[in-house]
Structures are given as C-alpha cells and as structure tokens.
Amino acid sequence: MNSATPGELLEIAIEVARSAxxxxxxxxxxxxAVAATKSTATDVVTAADRAVERQVTEHLRRLRPYDAILGEEYGEGTPASTGNGGNGGAGSRTGAGTGAVRWIVDPIDGTVNYLYGLPYHAVSLAAEVDGTVVAGVVRNIATGDEWTATRGGGAYRSGQRLRCSTETDLGQALIGTGFGYDAARRAHQARVIAGLITEVRDIRRYGAAALDLCQAAEGRVDAYYEKGLGAWDLAAGGLVAAEAGLRVTGLRGRPAGPDLVLAAPPALYQALHDRLADLDASGGP
Structure with a gap:
C-alpha cells in the first residue's frame, strides 16, 4: 500500500493542496486571527495555518494512512501518533513513521502576506520517498496559480514545461531572497545584501520561499537564495526549481538546507555561489 510512482503521489498532492x-x-x-507567535513577536501563526494543516493531515491519512507527515505547525507524526497532525512543537522531528513515503507540508507559506492580504502566499506539499523528494505542488492561495514537479519528470505551470533563466551575467541578474524574523539574523542578512546589491541587476524580496523558488523556476527572477528555510519551505519548491534546470544547493559543497538554499541556473551558479560564500551568507545567527 505504501508503494506509488511519483506521478501517483503528485496526483494526491494536487488534490490535497487544492482543497487546502x-x-x-x-x-x-x-x-x-493571529493564533500565536513562533520565533519572535513578528513571526505569526494564524488560526488558518493550523486549520489548514489539520485538514491536509486528515486528507492524507484517508488516502494513505500508513505514510508519515511533517508539517510546519504540528511537527512530524504517524497515524498512531496523535489525532491533531503531530506529536511535538512546530517543526519537531519525533517519530519518523513506518511508511517509505513522508509528506512535507507548509499549510500557508507567506503567513505575513496572508495576514496583510498580499496575494503572495501558498500551500506547499511534497512527497518524499526514502529521504528523497519525488513529487511536489505549490499552489498560490490568492490567485490559484499552481506549480508541479516530479523527480526526473520536469516542472510545470498550467501544463507548460518550465525552464529557468538563461542569463549568463551576474551583473544583469535579478536575485530573489528573504529574511528571517530574528533581529540579529536580519542584521547579518542585511550586510550580505549590502555586499551583493551593487554586483547584480537588483534584489527582490516577496516573502514566501516556496513561491520564490517557483518564480526562479520560471525565470521571473534569475536566481534565489535564503538562509533559515525549513524542510516545508524547500521541499516542493526546491523540486520545482531543480526540475526547471536550476542548481539547488547550499554553500561550499553542502546540500540545500537551513544554513542556506541557493537556486541558480548553471551559467550564474558559480559566480553567485562564490560571492555569497565571500559574504558569509550561510553564517551569522
């Protein structure tokens, strides 16, 4: 019952994400309604974040009851763990589950945008098999725009195959990024921006990492980087970006993860990587 092809898992992900x-x-x-805060007083959780994640969890358990689920708000759980979607605090990684498939969900990526009514927030849902993300969907809640990908099967938006930017000159590149909520981290990220902004076309900051990765997949920004992403921020959007031709890594040979996510087309990758390394973009708090 646990076995499924990436295409089959994507079909489930799309169904669940659209409903969510x-x-x-x-x-x-x-x-x-703001239900709570997380890392700082400005890092909010809305009642909708929690309700949507519970809905996703319940929907997935009806369809694939033996799979594990990792969500931003309720952490990680299995069908036997708890009825509310997890058994720990936000992002906890207790109880990996018995299934080969794990679902990774961000119920509302871009919660502050959602709070303010800015139309740049999304449901992100990915399926991971034996530790590798094989299918993912990112759906903009406000607009209905939807990006999908399967590992080895390409990335798509509205049936159109996505290809990343072909820009070759870092000085002409539009770069997307984001900031954390901790003041000390923001200060470090601002220093990185100050060192980078004179060497690229410009910087964009939209406030939803999964959508940023999809924008990079489309070439609406030429490349993207950010420190501090969780698995739920990266899983689906990272697959979309990679399947569109972007290199998705960390710095200095590390995989993409909390230290840094860099998504750049091959022609820009090394120059942007080296500049971010020089600026210690993966350092700081």
Whole structure:
C-alpha cells in the first residue's frame, strides 16, 4: 500500500493542496486571527495555518494512512501518533513513521502576506520517498496559480514545461531572497545584501520561499537564495526549481538546507555561489 510512482503521489498532492488552498482562501475572506507567535513577536501563526494543516493531515491519512507527515505547525507524526497532525512543537522531528513515503507540508507559506492580504502566499506539499523528494505542488492561495514537479519528470505551470533563466551575467541578474524574523539574523542578512546589491541587476524580496523558488523556476527572477528555510519551505519548491534546470544547493559543497538554499541556473551558479560564500551568507545567527 505504501508503494506509488511519483506521478501517483503528485496526483494526491494536487488534490490535497487544492482543497487546502480553497479552505485557506475562504478563511482569509472571513477574517484572519493571529493564533500565536513562533520565533519572535513578528513571526505569526494564524488560526488558518493550523486549520489548514489539520485538514491536509486528515486528507492524507484517508488516502494513505500508513505514510508519515511533517508539517510546519504540528511537527512530524504517524497515524498512531496523535489525532491533531503531530506529536511535538512546530517543526519537531519525533517519530519518523513506518511508511517509505513522508509528506512535507507548509499549510500557508507567506503567513505575513496572508495576514496583510498580499496575494503572495501558498500551500506547499511534497512527497518524499526514502529521504528523497519525488513529487511536489505549490499552489498560490490568492490567485490559484499552481506549480508541479516530479523527480526526473520536469516542472510545470498550467501544463507548460518550465525552464529557468538563461542569463549568463551576474551583473544583469535579478536575485530573489528573504529574511528571517530574528533581529540579529536580519542584521547579518542585511550586510550580505549590502555586499551583493551593487554586483547584480537588483534584489527582490516577496516573502514566501516556496513561491520564490517557483518564480526562479520560471525565470521571473534569475536566481534565489535564503538562509533559515525549513524542510516545508524547500521541499516542493526546491523540486520545482531543480526540475526547471536550476542548481539547488547550499554553500561550499553542502546540500540545500537551513544554513542556506541557493537556486541558480548553471551559467550564474558559480559566480553567485562564490560571492555569497565571500559574504558569509550561510553564517551569522
């Protein structure tokens, strides 16, 4: 029952993400309530974040009851763990589960945008098999735009195959990034930006990492980097970016992860990588 092809897992992911996005959109229309904060007073969790993640968890368990699930709000759990979607705090990694498949969900990526009504927030859902993400979907809650990918099968938006930017000159590149909520981390990230901004076309900061990775996959930004992403930020969008031809890594031979995610087309990758390494973009708090 646990075995499935990436295409089959993607079909499930799309079904679940679309339903979740409808719920998030409806709840936004009814008004947004801040339910809690996380790392800082400005790092908010809305009631919709929690409700949507519970919905995703329940939906997945109906369809694939033996799979594990990792969510941003409720952590990681298995069907036997708990009825509310996890058994730990946000992002906890307790109880890996018995299934070969693990689902990784960000119920609302770009919560602050969602809170303010800015139309750049998304449901992100990926399927991981034996530690490798093989299928993923990112759906913009406000607009209905949807990006999908399967490992080895390409990345798509609205049925159109995605190809990343062909820009070759770092000085002409539009670079996407994001900032953490901790003040000390923001200060370090600002120093990195100050060192980079004179060497590229410009910088863009939209506030939702999964969508940023999809924008890079389309070439709407030429490359993207950010420190501090969780697995739920990276899983689906990172696969979309990689399948569109971007190199998705960390710095200095490390894999993409909390230290840094860099997604850049091959022609820009080394120059941007080296500049970010010089600026210690993966350092600081």
């Amino acid at each position: 996005a409808e719920t998030a959109h409806r709840m936004r229309g009814e008004g947004v």
